[in-house]
Amino acid sequence: MAGGDDTRTGAVMATIRRKIASRSLAAGDRLPSIRQFAATMGVSPSTVVEAYDRLAAEGLIRARRGAGFFVAGGAVPPLPLAETAPRRDRAVDPLWVSRQSLDADAATLKPGCGWLPADWMPTAAIRSALRRLARHDDAVLADYGTTGGSMTLRRVLLGRLAAEGLEVGPEQMLLTGSGTQAIDLVCRFLLRPGETVLIDDPCYFNFQALLRAHGARVVGVPYGPTGPDPAAFEAVVAAERPRLYITNAALHNPTGATLSPQTAHRLLVTAAAHDLTIVEDDIFCDFEPDLSPRLASLDGLQRVVRIGSFSKTLSASVRCGYIAARPDWIEALVDLQVATNFGGPSPMAAELIAGVLAAGGYRKHLEELRRRLARARRDTAARLAPLGIRPWLMPRGGFYLWCELPPGHDSAALARRALESQVVLAPGNVFSVSQTAGSFVRFNVAQSSDPRILDTLRRVLAEAA
Amino acid sequence: MAGGDDTRTGAVMATIRRKIASRSLAAGDRLPSIRQFAATMGVSPSTVVEAYDRLAAEGLIRARRGAGFFVAGGAVPPLPLAETAPRRDRAVDPLWVSRQSLDADAATLKPGCGWLPADWMPTAAIRSALRRLARHDDAVLADYGTTGGSMTLRRVLLGRLAAEGLEVGPEQMLLTGSGTQAIDLVCRFLLRPGETVLIDDPCYFNFQALLRAHGARVVGVPYGPTGPDPAAFEAVVAAERPRLYITNAALHNPTGATLSPQTAHRLLVTAAAHDLTIVEDDIFCDFEPDLSPRLASLDGLQRVVRIGSFSKTLSASVRCGYIAARPDWIEALVDLQVATNFGGPSPMAAELIAGVLAAGGYRKHLEELRRRLARARRDTAARLAPLGIRPWLMPRGGFYLWCELPPGHDSAALARRALESQVVLAPGNVFSVSQTAGSFVRFNVAQSSDPRILDTLRRVLAEAA
Structure with missing residues (x-):
């Protein structure tokens, strides 16, 4: 050989x-x-x-x-x-996009990554918050902080939930080291190895990676333009008896679709009939132009656990997430977080986030971000059209376009080729537990304007034809 | 009723x-x-x-x-x-001390807690580092950072390992969200539920809480003044076939004891004979007056995984830990950390720590801290002596005194009584898997000078007599 x-x-x-x-x-x-x-x-x-x-x-x-x-x-x-x-020999699996885009060098373009460019983030507000932090009490700078996390930040978050019609107290809110860690903690609490978890097909690839780490059995439900198909959802829940359903609120990753009120209500009725707990990840909610149905608000946190973080609109460097849930679950999650992390996020990080969120500038930053992203979605779609790459739908907000390739192409093969030209794509099958999204690619419109991306796409499509 | x-x-x-x-x-x-x-x-x-x-x-x-x-x-x-x-009705279990001391209000005294008062920490250096951070690149303030963690901080840490005689490259170093999270990640990687883990008896109570969360079977080995008893260690390893042994280097928690070179060598020989992996937690190493034997350095990171953090000597609010291990294990741990936390510590936190560690002031801070703690150890022992509470040994460094109560007292009962007077003690049995340390209490000498502590101890001892 x-x-x-x-x-x-x-x-x-x-x-x-x-x-x-x-x-x-x-x-x-x-x-x-x-x-x-x-x-x-x-x-x-x-x-x-x-x-x-x-x-x-x-x-x-x-x-x-x-x-x-x-x-x-x-x-x-x-x-x-x-x-x-x-690194380059990795299989194109649910961890592929994360590893390639997190560890990309400065010359690599990342239309497949899951975050905004640093200069789209409110860095001026972060700099001010850091300077304020430098004058804060010794305790915030040096101590572990309380097990539930900064009461200042929890109150800000509770105010945001109340504005959505969900009135709960600080005993229903736990700060965590990140949004992913929040979901991980909930899985550690509610899941046992071998139990079944339902996810959207397609869905955020890291849900699959995370559930693998828990030894969970993963089943999918087809995700349509108004959320998971309610009849398919009911059938799969009845047949597979999943312990958890993990999904996005507001703007679904990767499709950018929005749950309709009818679908939201039907999902909750099905969940109640089969004693299913739902984890609703709200990470993209600040990108919404107006409020879409939230499972957590409809349900009042009885069987829905709400998760969120600040990585997409404020800073991914300030690691902090949160869990809103039943008070008795929060109490048990605190124990689990002490055992596995000796507490939650940095008290400094929590103060910094509370400061930025409470300042008037954050609302303006979001408005500007929404306008800028609306333009970028249109521009990206227009640039991709001549290549025969078309959005599955035009999202109401956010930075993703879930696009179908011209017939006969496999996105994993294209992604491998594109990587040779230092372009990280997000191929469809890494989002699909049934491996039925091989003709799709997810584009981050805020990271897709460099002409080299279009050139690379044109070339790899031609080579594969 | x-x-x-x-x-x-x-x-x-x-x-x-x-x-x-x-x-x-x-x-x-x-x-x-x-x-x-x-x-x-x-x-x-x-x-x-x-x-x-x-x-x-x-x-x-x-x-x-x-x-x-x-x-x-x-x-x-x-x-x-x-x-x-x-909260006050909690059983006195391995999570009791953590929960009571982390969530204590300002009026509560915490001679049982596991950290220094905030004004003993290098807060001036932290304030300077925060101001420098406010002028740093957008990327450090807003991006996730690379999966291995800040190369700046990794290089600083590798330099410190090299100074101990352990020369390894950055591919053997992974930054994590905390020291506890580092151990948690290693356990997720190497342990399967039901497998056996060996810990010192007594040992840091949170090792027990963490291992419970992993569904591990926990066995103990008696810990003496020069480390675990080598003959007992060999016998329990041969009989129980543990997958992991988790221990402290430098200054053992709670006893303050130091591993002797002979014990270190014998432990490694036994580990090699039975294919045992050792997790060595170095969290107290900066308190040492001079370098004691390190299992990781003797072994060259073949079967020892080294863990550390900066919570005890720099800041517990800046959440960051690290793992030094075989490069292939680090590579797999990176995947696991992406799946469960979408990366490691905040890039800002890593830059801040690297800045403080690299500055000349940190070495001076440590020297001053060691002198101050040496005095506090002597003073605390002198104050406790009239009550018949005596240190098991006088440690070379650090802030713990592991003390025996006068005959006939149960430390858990005393701790419950003391809590009623807003004093959090650390009773012996929460450190002991065999529940044989009920006559011991761990004192944090930096948190034990308030006269109310001695008054409370005197009263609860008298009431229980």
Whole structure:
């Protein structure tokens, strides 16, 4: 066998080993099909066959006749020292977009990433808040803070909830280290390994990565222009009895769609009938031009847990999220957060956020951001149209356009090619648990104006044709 | 039954419910004995019997003849809305000290807490660092940062490791949201529910709380003046086959003891013979007057994972920790941290810490802190001596004194009484997995000078005599 083939086989083996070690594949899980994995790794099917065979010989995976390969049971062996896969060889999985865009160098363009450019953020207000913080009490600068998190910030957030018609007290609000950590904490509290979780198809890719880390079984419900299809939702909830449903409020990631009042009500009726808890992630709510239905407000936080953070409109560097939920759940979540993080966010971070949110400038910043994004959505759609790339719908707000490719293209293959030209795309299947979104790409309109992106798209589409 | 009894029964039931909901008791776990739980809750044994019987009638727990009560299997029911236990009724368990001291009001004294007073911390340096941060790039103020964490801070930390004789590269260093989160992440990576973890007896109480959240089985090894007893360590490792051993380096919490070179070497030989991974938490290392043996340096990060943070000597408000480990493990931990937290600490927090650590003032701050703590250790020991409360040993550094009470006293009972006078103590058994440290109390010498503490101790000792 040639050296090059051996290297590629090694890379496939290393990727599978890492997936097992990091629990994105658990004992008993089916490995990706040969054909599919060859496509996402950019290697030939025979390379994947060779890699799977060697891993099976080592006992790490098992073949089942006619059914594919599965992760073997037993203790997970530590990774051999030398087999860390190079970054570019990663499979296009739910962690691919995060890793490629978070670790991209300055020359790399990121139309696939999930955040605004730093100069679109309210950095002047952050600078003022830092200077105010420098004059704050010693305790805020040096102590752990209380287990529920800064009462100043909790009150600001409770005021925002009240403005949506949800009146709750500070005992129903917990600050966390991030929005993702908020969902992680709720999953640790409510989920046991092997339990089923329902997610939208498509949905934010990191929900899948997170649920894998919890050993959850994940099922999807098709997401349409007004939310998940209510009949499909009821059928899947009745059949699969999920413990949790995790979804976005306001502006759905990746589609930008908005829940209708009728769908919201029907989801809650179904949830009540089957004792389903709903985690509603409100991370994009500040991008909305006007208030859309919130499951948390309709339900009054009985069976809905509301999650949020400030990473998209204020700063992703100031790590802080929150959970609004039943008071008895909050009390138990506090214990769990002390055990696993010795508390929540930095008291300094909480003060900083409270300061920026309470200042009058934040509302103006949001208005300007909404206008700027409306323009960017139109401009991006207009630039993509000549390539035959079309939005599935035109969102009311936010920075995502969920776009369909011209017929016959696979977005994972395009994303691998584009990465060679230092362009990180967000290919459709990383958002889809049923792997049915391979003809879609999610564009971040605030990160898509560089002409090199269009040039790269044009070239990789032509090469693949 | 009188109303008061009913309330107390309800409080005991609520505490058990919360322990189950928050996983500090898992399915199959034995409940605390009637006698022991009555003592920690400050109620009569008959109240606990009544509470256990009612919970058994509900199916939440089961009695086994002659063996006590156990948590029933099956799905964990959500907590009923009204049964949140009042804060003061909490059982004296491994989360008790954390919750009581983190949420203490300004009038409460905290000789049991695990941190220095805010005015002992380098707040002037933090204020300068915040002002510098206010002039930093937009990217540091607004972006997520790279998945491994600030390269500036990683390089500073690698320099400190090199000074201890451990030369590794940035691919062996990952920044995390806190020191606790670093251990949590390592446990998520290496542990599976039901696996066994070895801890020191006594050890930092939150290790127990954390391991409960992971569904781990916890076993202890007696900790002596030069580290765990090597023969006992070898015997328990051979018999119990733990996956992990979690311990402190430098200055052991709660005893203040220091590992000897002979013990360090023998632990590593035993670990190698039984394929045991060691997590070494270095959180108190900056308090050392001179360098003591480090398992991580001796082993070269082959089977030792080193953990640290800046909460004790720099600021607990700037949330940041780190993991130094094998490069392939770091790579998998990065995936896991993205999945569960979408990255590590705030880039701002990392820059702030790097700034304070690199400035010349930090070394001076540490020297002053060591002198001040040496005095406080002597003074606290002198004040406690007339009460018959004596240090188990005089530590080389740090802020803890592990003290034995006069004969016949139970520290959990004293801690409950002291809390009524707004004094939070750290009673011995919360540190002891074998529950054999009931005659010990851990004092934080930097938080023990208020005369009200001595008065309260004198009174509760007299009342209990």
